[in-house]
Amino acid sequence: MASSQNGKKQAPIYKVIMVGSGGVGKSALTLQYMYDEFVEDYEPTKADSYRKKVLLDGEEVQIDILDTAGQEDYAAIRDNYFRSGEGFLLVFSITEQESFDVLDEFREQILRVKNAEDVPLILIGNKSDLQQNRQVREDVATDKANKWLKPYIETSAKTRDNVDKAFFDLMREIRNRKLAENSKPHTKQKDKKKKKKCTIL
Template sequence: MTGGEAASPSLSYSSSPFNAMSDNKEYKLVVLGSGGVGKSALTIRLVTDNFLEDYDPTIEDSYRKQTTIDNSPALLDILDTAGQEEYTSMQDQWMREGKGFLLVYSVTSRSSFDDIAAFKDKILRAKDVDNVPIVLVGNKCDLEAQRQVAANEGKELARQWGCAFMETSAKERILNEECFYQVVREIRKAERPVRVERPQPTQKPPKKSGFKCTIL
């Protein structure tokens, strides 16, 4: 995949979710997954281009980035969430407010992959819908020697869900921006008006002439 064309970003940070609206189209993205899979590292790499080396459990952090995706301006309002069980009630609120979701597991953690389907189910319940813009993300793909989840397993799960999938590395900047940009593309696709084809009127056969020929 090729990433969206990005302009020089305008960055800001807030400790509370979903800041004030901008003149540009705003996209509220929520990053979900178990603790320690690299959600904050992915987000901070995108917004500040710094790599978060040490794991510091997040409760709730909100970031904004002004960029351009596929030649259209986009203001990303990104909520980096807690993966711990004790924040389940807060997760419901985040899920209701988000428009698109990155579901992140670590390729070095089988349990984080096994848990990821539960996050998707929670989103659908919280929003009371059958489908929602999602990108499945297998993070830490640079740690190949520690891999516990094969790439094909992620691809197969994404195929079952009907969503995009990519393996990323915040440390090595592998598809780091692209996973966020792809969520925006999925939101745009979902918001695109559906064209309803009107059935063409059935053409009636031409009427026969009322005149009859008489052969003498």
């Protein structure tokens, strides 16, 4: 019965938002994940949205990726983007200290907009293929992630290193959050049903 019901069900959608300064490689990561191609010079002037079906631990799901533009001019619009997201990849470039320093601000804005103390989020240090130009040490980035109680992954959109891992790990975080949230109202409903049954008896 469950399998026939699942057949009719639409694959669950996981809404992922790419967040970070301009030029850190958010679009390059997104396009590498979506189309297996590396785009060196891609400068979006507005947010772009992508969707594809993938297998997450054997289950067919849809990932919906919103690639935000990253420029400061869009700070006001960002609130709307963040509101629609279920999980966030906070991306900086390991070759650019400033892109790392602004992440606290992005995270605070996400938590404020989501009105939550915690959201599914992974810290991403991109451009790991450019070790010779590294400005942000791995242990410093790991410390920040640990402080946030979040994972830290170093990726390279160029070599595709850890690109799939970043998106799949975030989808798992979103799934776990959904399961946790769904279990709360169900217990209340069960309690109500039990009470109703008791009154009938």
